[in-house]
Amino acid sequence: MDGFWIDRTEVTSGQYAKCVAEGVCEEPIHTLLFEDPARTDHPVTWIGVREAEMYCNWAGGRLPREIEWEKAARGADGRVFPWGDSFEAELANHYWSGVGDTMPVGSYPAGASPYGALDMAGNVCEWVADLWRTTEDYLADPIVPSGTRPKGRHPVGHHYTLRGGSWADLETSLPTYFRTNDEPGWRTKDIGFRCVLCGHGAE
Numbered sequence: 530m531d532g533f534w535i536d537r538t539e540v541t542s543g544q545y546a547k548c549v550a551e552g553v554c555e556e557p558i559h560t561l562l563f564e565d566p567a568r569t570d571h572p573v574t575w576i577g578v579r580e581a582e583m584y585c586n587w588a589g590g591r592l593p594r595e596i597e598w599e600k601a602a603r604g605a606d607g608r609v610f611p612w613g614d615s616f617e618a619e620l621a622n623h624y625w626s627g628v629g630d631t632m633p634v635g636s637y638p639a640g641a642s643p644y645g646a647l648d649m650a651g652n653v654c655e656w657v658a659d660l661w662r663t664t665e666d667y668l669a670d671p672i673v674p675s676g677t678r679p680k681g682r683h684p685v686g687h688h689y690t691l692r693g694g695s696w697a698d699l700e701t702s703l704p705t706y707f708r709t710n711d712e713p714g715w716r717t718k719d720i721g722f723r724c725v726l727c728g729h730g731a732e
Contacts, residue, residue: 530672535593535601536723538647539655543569543586545576553587555580558716570633571625572653572721578689579712581656585724592658593725595708596671598692602650602705604643609704611642611649616703621651622696623703631696631719650703653721654691661688661710688712695719 548554557563557575573726577590585591593601602611606701612620620640635647642649688710694702697719702709711720 530596530600531727533557533593533597534726535597535644535646536725537645539572539653539721539723540581540584541570542573543635544588545573548584548587553585554584558581558731559718568631569573572634572648574631574653574718574721575716576721577716580657581722582658585722588724590724590726592656592722594672595657595659595667595690595692596723598649598655598657599671601644601646602642606643608643609706610640611646611705614702615660618700619692620647621703622649623694624697624699626651626696628696649693649705651694651698653693653719654695654698654709655693656720656722657690657692658693659690661690664708667708693718 542565545554545557546563546569549556555576557573557580559575562568562571563573563575582592608614610616610620617640618625620637622628631652634652637651638647640650641647689712691709691711692694692707694707701707
């Protein structure tokens with residue numbers, strides 16, 4: 530892969546609100562939590578892929594490709610969780626944490642990835658730029674142009690990939706290799722995103 534920089538945390542409601550204020554981004558479909566001044570440092574939720582892409586473009590970046598997200602989470606040693614190979618319940622916000630909601634970004638600094646990226650397991654699932662492919666297809670050719678898929682129609686249709694697991698998920702959804710998908714317009718209280726900036730030689 531070419532070099533890239535990834536956001537250290539998920540995009541917060543406070544950051545997203547600046548894009549809304551400039552008339553570029555659309556408000557989340559549910560605004561109660563988004564407008565709560567006590568939650569400006571929580572991940573922005575209730576937005577789909579298009580809104581996430583608009584924000585990243587406004588911020589001078591783009592959504593990460595799936596392989597970029599996984600690289601940032603796993604490092605060079607292919608670890609199972611951002612912090613290592615064993616599940617450690619206190620290092621992420623997940624179902625067993627008992628929070629039942631998002632936490633302010635960066636609340637689990639000891640759960641950072643090898644590159645210092647935070648909350649790459651738990652808190653919110655994260656949209657990435659890639660259309661959903663089977664794991665077999667992904668492993669066979671992980672570096673494909675953003676927004677494309679191999680030849681042929683995939684049985685799930687026009688779905689996008691989600692990575693990272695959320696506060697509502699069990700530990701089985703938190704490994705760095707775990708993948709799931711949903712329709713690009715799907716908006717929930719446990720899906721957010723982060724952006725990347727490209728390095729030298731990247732698109």
